[in-house]
Amino acid sequence: MNTDEKIYDVCIVGAGFSGLVLAIKLARAGLLVCLTDLNRLVGRKILSTGNGRCNFTNSRMGNEYYYSNSDLSFIGDNHEQVRAFIRELGVFDKDLDGYFYPYTNQAKTIREALENEINSLNIDVYLDNRVTDISFENVYTITTNRTVITSKKVCVACGGLSAATLGSSKLGYKTANKFGMKTTKLAPALVxxxxxxxxxxxxxxxxxxxxxxxxxxxxxxxxxxxxxxxxxxxxxxxxxxxxxxxxxxxxxxxxxxxxxxxxxxxxxxxxxxxxxxxxxxxxxxxxxxxxxxxxxxxxxxxxxxxxxxxxxxxxxxxxxxxxxxxxxxxxxxxxxxGFDSSQVTAGGVDLSGVNTDTMESINRPGLYFIGEVLDVDGICGGYNLTWAYTSADAAANDLIKVIK
Ligand SMILES: Cc1cc2nc3c(=O)[nH]c(=O)nc-3n(C[C@H](O)[C@H](O)[C@H](O)COP(=O)(O)OP(=O)(O)OC[C@H]3O[C@@H](n4cnc5c(N)ncnc54)[C@H](O)[C@@H]3O)c2cc1C
Structure with missing residues (x-):
């Protein structure tokens, strides 16, 4: 058990862009949320995006900019929602021929704005905590190299295999397989x-x-x-x-x-x-x-x-x-x-095992997957961060409805 024996509503594994968006949306709705990350900083990868400028969305949006082994017709155009979310964090953006960046031209603006919001919402963040196992018996038990966390629901937001130095692991795929879900072949993309x-x-x-x-x-x-x-x-x-x-x-x-x-x-x-x-x-x-x-x-x-x-x-x-x-x-x-030089991982947790309206596992209720860990990869231009947002938003809507 975690030392204070708290049972969280939702434990989010991975404090990358998708995990941070989800945590903020859930905590704003009053849910008891925690984030775990193997890094010592939340949103470490965000700093490297868009050559340090973070191209977070694109006005040309739709499922034709994404790849998967599954049907992606559920992906629509929500770039305005991504912009609104970033704006709510206090970050103004700029439109460079449809490619959106923070007005400061610095990815660190976005990372810091997300971190500030996490702090002001008093979300528990377990940094330097590598999750090694997720199990279920009445509640979910999330085991890290330092602690054990209990939670009613879990969201796996731990990304793919790309850019290992910025934080990556196979945990998402192993967790999916452990709970009877399929994963597709993985290949480095945007490389x-x-x-x-x-x-x-x-x-x-x-x-x-x-x-x-x-x-x-x-x-x-x-x-x-x-x-x-x-x-x-x-x-x-x-x-x-x-x-x-x-x-x-x-x-x-x-x-x-x-x-x-x-x-x-x-x-x-x-x-x-x-x-x-x-x-x-x-x-x-x-x-x-x-x-x-x-x-x-x-x-x-x-x-x-x-x-x-x-x-x-x-x-x-x-x-x-x-x-x-x-x-x-x-x-x-x-x-x-190779993966270390790639910006995104193609392939991942098979969408056939996930309800794409909610991002919840079909086999294992209460277990959600969002972001790059899923079998969805976008082309260059803000599409992958937009997918991280889109999937986090879908999971947030469902979790808020189910828990409240
Ligand atoms: C150099 C580079 C530039 C990029 N530029 C852009 C861009 O401009 N626009 C764009 O749209 N996309 C860009 N991308 C892609 C984009 O950054 C990712 O697709 C997006 O960050 C995925 O978000 P995520 O939350 O799913 O995963 P991630 O951002 O990878 O977050 C996953 C988090 O989980 C943590 N984690 C992993 N395993 C564990 C574990 N076992 N225990 C605990 N924590 C764990 C990691 O440390 C990480 O913080 C870029 C990627 C790279 C590498």
Missing amino acids: GITSNEICLKELAGVRASGKVYYKDYSCEGEIQFNKDGISGYPVMCISRFIGFDELDKHLSDIRIDFIPYLDNEQLTKEITNRFQKNPSKSILNCLVGLCNEKVIEQVVSLSRIYGDTLVAKLDEQDIETLVYNFKVFTISIKGTK
């Missing part, structure tokens, strides 16, 4: 990709716009090249598919279209015109402006043309090869950079 391609030595440090294709998936944006791989928004967004293929050893190559704003025919015409107008220019000079300069150098070299070759010496076949290499620049990949 960089590794590759041994020689061209990366030349492209390391380059940030170039383009459209990245992997099998049937594609995404456009700024691609970042490193000596051992690629990252950036479009790569991150498709990385979950690479993560799962890596598990199943079914990896394919990545293809990049560096000139997505022109189709093959238009690009052929553009290059042909440039060559005709400037026959005495070198190829590198003649192609300036089509895309990133370092990428042009790589495409020219891949097309087996010297950079100082005069365009008058090139023929239709050379143009065809250039067009192909600009539009189907192929990079063979080794896999992802």
Whole structure:
């Protein structure tokens, strides 16, 4: 038993974004709530979100921005509710082309506002307490490495396997399995990709716009090249598919279209015109402006043309090869950079075992799951924090109704 032999209404395992939102909503409604976290600080991960700026929601919202093995039609657009919740904590936001950040541009504003609210609501917080087991016999017993807590209901909000240094564990999946619930395969998502391609030595440090294709998936944006791989928004967004293929050893190559704003025919015409107008220019000079300069150098070299070759010496076949290499620049990949470098975990507690209106386990009444531990992952852009909020809100509504 916990030393004061309190029986909480709800014990929340994990004081990340979802757990903090839930604790605040329950305590505001007058429920006796506690939070446990293995870290010494609540909301540790929030500090690292959005490159330290915390992109907490997005005006383009809906289930099409999320992935799961289950039907996600229950996910709607609640970005205004997320904004209102953050605003109630005293934090003004700013809208950068639909991506919402705190006005301060600092993730720590959000973390501190959540912590202040937790403190002012007098919520018991068991920090530096790693939960090792959750069991049920009339009430729930939550065992940590330091204490034992009893509670009428439990909510597992302990996240996935991503970013271990910020606090992660397998507890959520183990708890689900222990109570007869299924978990799906797990893969790192929103993560960089590794590759041994020689061209990366030349492209390391380059940030170039383009459209990245992997099998049937594609995404456009700024691609970042490193000596051992690629990252950036479009790569991150498709990385979950690479993560799962890596598990199943079914990896394919990545293809990049560096000139997505022109189709093959238009690009052929553009290059042909440039060559005709400037026959005495070198190829590198003649192609300036089509895309990133370092990428042009790589495409020219891949097309087996010297950079100082005069365009008058090139023929239709050379143009065809250039067009192909600009539009189907192929990079063979080794896999992802793994869970530690990933922003989110794809897969998790199978939604078939959860009532998605309430987030309560169907098998085990009184046991709830919210946030990243569930089999829902969003693309880059505030979607994962919004999911953490959405699932916490659903659980809060049900818990308040059931307990009060
Ligand atoms: C670098 C980075 C940048 C990101 N940027 C964004 C962004 O800008 N926008 C966005 O929407 N999403 C972003 N994400 C994703 C987002 O942060 C997560 O999806 C979200 O925080 C998940 O919330 P959660 O509450 O479910 O889990 P978490 O935030 O992971 O919280 C889980 C908590 O449980 C604790 N815990 C785990 N196991 C135990 C245990 N056994 N006992 C006790 N405590 C335990 C952990 O310490 C942690 O505090 C980013 C993630 C990373 C890593």
